[in-house]
Amino acid sequence: MRRTMVAGNWKMYGTRASVAELLSGLGQLALPDSVDVAVIPPSLFINQAIAELHGTSIAVGAQNCAVEANQGALTGEIASSQLVDAGCTLVLVGHSERRQVIGETDEVLCRKFAAAQASGLVPVLCIGETLEQREAGKTLEVVGAQLSSVIAAVGIEAFTSAVVAYEPVWAIGTGLTASPQQAQEVHAAIRSQLAKESAEVARGVRLLYGGSVKAANAVELFGMPDIDGGLIGGASLNADEFGAICRAAGN
Numbered sequence: 415m416r417r418t419m420v421a422g423n424w425k426m427y428g429t430r431a432s433v434a435e436l437l438s439g440l441g442q443l444a445l446p447d448s449v450d451v452a453v454i455p456p457s458l459f460i461n462q463a464i465a466e467l468h469g470t471s472i473a474v475g476a477q478n479c480a481v482e483a484n485q486g487a488l489t490g491e492i493a494s495s496q497l498v499d500a501g502c503t504l505v506l507v508g509h510s511e512r513r514q515v516i517g518e519t520d521e522v523l524c525r526k527f528a529a530a531q532a533s534g535l536v537p538v539l540c541i542g543e544t545l546e547q548r549e550a551g552k553t554l555e556v557v558g559a560q561l562s563s564v565i566a567a568v569g570i571e572a573f574t575s576a577v578v579a580y581e582p583v584w585a586i587g588t589g590l591t592a593s594p595q596q597a598q599e600v601h602a603a604i605r606s607q608l609a610k611e612s613a614e615v616a617r618g619v620r621l622l623y624g625g626s627v628k629a630a631n632a633v634e635l636f637g638m639p640d641i642d643g644g645l646i647g648g649a650s651l652n653a654d655e656f657g658a659i660c661r662a663a664g665n
């Protein structure tokens with residue numbers, strides 16, 4: 415049985431004061447035991463989050479890691495082993511903002527995925543199509559190609575300790591959400607693509623949906639058979655809203 419997961423990606427938001435307020439709100443939430451909850455702050459605030467959330471069930475992750483697992487001469491980057499040393503347990507890999515704005519390629523993100531796992535972090539692989547690709551009927555082809563490049567690089571067994579997040583680019587930060595049926599169609603395709611390599615891995619891997627999830631639409635999305643929780647952006651910056659989404663995932 416797959417455990418539901420809800421992870422809050424804070425993106426490049428927060429000041430010391432706003433983060434302190436958010437962490438204090440998160441620390442007071444009553445969260446369902448059946449859901450794995452994580453927050454993913456900007457790296458500047460990882461230590462603060464780990465210190466403040468100590469003693470709660472909320473895990474802390476990072477939004478990015480270096481292509482190298484070990485510390486070394488790579489100015490501006492953070493090694494996955496350093497994230498583990500700080501207390502992180504997961505890391506986003508291939509978020510569409512990094513693919514599109516930073517220009518992260520499949521090759522680079524495959525190296526990050528491998529580096530994360532080499533250090534013991536769970537990579538959360540983000541995949542998704544643009545609006546143009548969806549309108550051209552290419553959604554499953556695009557998402558399938560993004561996934562197969564990682565399977566080819568790291569092997570199917572690597573997905574026993576990884577999470578995949580389907581995040582349609584047109585739904586991220588736009589207020590537009592994929593309908594539960596649209597999301598389920600892609601999640602089912604992702605799972606069947608994984609099943610072609612290993613039925614066991616496909617059954618166990620958690621597939622999160624991301625893209626303008628709010629408390630108001632979470633129950634329906636999380637009710638779909640292949641949606642195992644959510645990757646939450648904007649709504650994770652409000653502790654009460656995030657708590658309501660986590661409770662929806664626990665239903």
Ligand code: PEP
Nearest residue numbers: 586587624625626647648
């Ligand atoms: C995200 O950044 O991963 C995301 C899903 O953002 P939002 O929920 O704001 O669309």
